[in-house]
Amino acid sequence: MTPTYQASHRFAKISVRKLRPILDMIRGKYADDAVDMLKYLPHRGARMIEQVLKSAMANAEDRGMRDVGGLVIIDARGDGGPMFKRLMPRSRGMAYTIRRRTAHISIGLVDLEAAALAD
DSSP states (O other): OOOOEEEEEEESOHHHHHHHHOOOHHHTTTTTHHHHHHOOOHHHHHHHHHHHHHHHHHHHHHTOSOOOOOOEEEEEEEEEEOEEEEEEEEEGEEEEEEEEOOOEEEEEEEEEHHHHHHH
């Protein structure tokens, strides 16, 4: 079994709906290519995902991986976290609920060359 290297950002103050298109874009790419792609995206979520990806690469380097740029992103998930519920006053004494959403971002990397040699 090949080792996977992971990192996560829990309770990120952004909606998962804004993160999922970016996560879909980098899934299956090499880590170096994904960092280059994320660097030039003008989204706030891209900065968060870039930090998590760099953290996963640093975790791989810390555990003895030499070429962290050659790792492949096999798991890029954005799951919904808890919501902060706020009330917005409306007309005639009513109140609408505002849901401030949070997200859990997790990224997993694997070395495909080592996986091919292990099989």
